[in-house]
Amino acid sequence: MSSVDFLLLVEFVGLALVSLGAFFEIVAAIGVLRLPNFYTRVHAVTIGAVGGTVLPLIGVAFLAVSRHSVDPSSVYLAILCITSTLLILVTAPTGSHALMRAAYIYEKRREKMESSRSR
Secondary structure, three states: OOHHHHHHHHHHHHHHHHHHHHHHHHHHHHHHHHOOOHHHHHHHHHHHHHHHHHHHHHHHHHHHHOOOOOOHHHHHHHHHHHHHHHHHHHHHHHHHHHHHHHHHHHHHHHHHHHHHHOO
């Protein structure tokens, strides 16, 4: 396999990842509109945030290094995309978990207060 074929393959993988990220965003938007309750909607938003953001960033990193003349700015862009990906992979699920846990605790506290009032 020649270097031109390899660079073309890397570019194709990058474009496929960007397209797959757009698909995840569309699925997440449909999920927010169609899912029945708060918890499943937050799950859809998290899938959209992770899949719809991480995959295109990895795709852009592939596209940055697939150019025929790799210069320092394209390497910097690839490193920046990978760093952003790692940050999103840590913060998006953590934030969603904290939001759902707070809603769950609030709901349980409200149910407890309502049951004590009805006695």
